[in-house]
Amino acid sequence: MGDASKDTLIEGLARVCSRAGLTEPSDLTRLTGGATMESWRFMCGDRAFILRRAPTLEFMANRPFGHDVEAEVIRKAVAAGVTAPRVVAELEPEDGIGSGFVMEALPGTPNPKEILEFEDTDALLKDVARDLARIHSVKPGDLPDAVPVMDYRQAIADLKAQFEEAGGDRPIIALGLKWMEDNCPDPCEPVLIHGDYRMGNLLCEAGELTGVLDWELAHFGDPHEDLAFGCMAVWRFHRYDRPALGLGSLEDYFATYEAESGRTVDLGRFRYWLIHRTVWWALGCLGMARIWRSGEDRMLERVVISRRTSEQELDLLMLLEEDAPEECKAKQKWWPISSPDRTNGDATVSEILTAISEWLGTIKDQVKGHDRFQLAVARNALGIAMRDEEFLPDLHVDKRRADAIMAGELTVAERGLVGHLRRAALEKLSVDSPKYPALAVALEKWVIPEEEAE
Structure with a gap:
């Protein structure tokens, strides 16, 4: 089903929409981005919806849970007060368009370049911290057993296996893996982790958070993992100078999170997960x-x-x-290699x-x-x-x-x-x-x- 035509998708969506009590779908458009899952926007009358879909059924084979469980995670998050989209229906085999679900379209943009230019990013940072605290209010037992609980040591072992599979020849990644082995924290009481809580997966409009998207990496684990992931340099985009998601300071982020969650942020655990998830994303x-x-x-x-x-x-x-x-950190000479002057001969x-x-x-x-x-x-x-x-x-x-x-x-x-x-x-x-x-x-x-x- 990875190469399904628009007509095939519309026919399948019509069956899904009928089951959900919606009118006939129209104006189906593939959204940009999406290196893993496909996203399609369509209309039912004057209401907009999003189809979230795997490119192939085989693509879901090695994932810890399917779209039915992901949909349930989103429903539980909404019930906890998280600004997430309402899921209206899951795809079924007889729909003929693969694995996925349909959810309401929310206002706002996910474009980090636009969001990070908003005037009041301090207020937005508070919204983001508030919603993260609400996600972390969900505990094991609130969701199906298919949602995994992270074993920190096993997670490191899995990353080491990925490293060896990729050649095991990148010294900086090796340095990170060894540091993780030597500094892995003891487990804490697990909470629901979004797993991908960062700019790019947050919808925002006029300085307000309007939606938390992409829950496919949800699991139970250390809340510091989510706190750290969005603060990685890569997810701050052009606002490297704002360490909290490119929106503001860590102090303000942590203060709002602590007030909403009742937890105290442990800076040592935060640093561990910042390094862990940087290695994770590198691999x-x-x-x-x-x-x-x-x-x-x-x-x-x-x-x-x-x-x-x-x-x-x-x-x-x-x-x-x-x-x-300190003696190993002194500045050094380095200049980029110059482009050779090749103005003769063939191209x-x-x-x-x-x-x-x-x-x-x-x-x-x-x-x-x-x-x-x-x-x-x-x-x-x-x-x-x-x-x-x-x-x-x-x-x-x-x-x-x-x-x-x-x-x-x-x-x-x-x-x-x-x-x-x-x-x-x-x-x-x-x-x-x-x-x-x-x-x-x-x-x-x-x-x-x-x-x-x-």
Whole structure:
């Protein structure tokens, strides 16, 4: 059902809507984004709804629970006062359009760039903290047993297995995994964890939270996991300077959360989960290439997201080097490799890719909806390929060094290690994502300005 036509979807939706007491669906439109699940907007009369759907039934096979349980999680969250959409119906096999559910469309935008430019982000941050506290009010026993309870140590073991499957050759990720093994906190009383509580999954309008979306990663665990995940540098987008979701300060975020939840935020546990989820997302990005290679899902976003691993490696190193001795953290010389002057002969690979990207730019106004989003992703992919072909050494791949870190033989206290990993992170990210906001912060923190290095 992954390639179902609009007509097929409309026919299936008509059966779903009839069962839910709604009128005939119309104006079905694929929403942009969605590297995992598909989202489609449609109308029933003057009311708007969203179809959330797996691209294939096989796609759901290895997930801890299905869409029926996800729908129940959302219903329980709404009952707890969370600003989440109301689920009106789940898809059934006889509907013929796969696995998923239909929910009411809520007002607002999920676009982080728009949200982070709102005037009153302080009020929005309070809304976000309030809703997170309400999510955490749900306990095991309130939901079906299919919603898993996280075993922290098993979660680390699973990430280590992913790391080895991906080659086990990225020293910065190895450093994070070893740190997690050495610093894993004791379990606490589990609460419902959204699992993906961040900018991009929050609908907002006029400075207010209007919806919490994408509950597929829900589980029971440590509330600090949710608190930390949204505060990762990657989810602050262009507002790196606002550590709480790109909206404001951690102090304000924690104060509202503590007042609403009755819990006290433990800064040590918060740091653990900030590192844990940075490693988790680094490996999630890395694994996208494997999914694409296998043929399981050949979406263009897969290969591009795989190159965002370097963003997480840079963020992870900045977190981990806090534990290094001061003498290992001095600024160093580093300049990006210069582009070679190749103005003669036949076209280089980089010039061919540039020509393709320029041509794609000429047809931008001729495509719409999800195809327009895919075109932008394609041009980003070509940019990565151009920079890779011209600049990238393989400093970031080092199986022997990664193995030594995992064995505890190399730590951040080893003279020269932090400096080597810094250079590797800078060079890789300069190719993969040169506009990533944390890159400028890392350059300021790590590199001696050229005029001072002479």
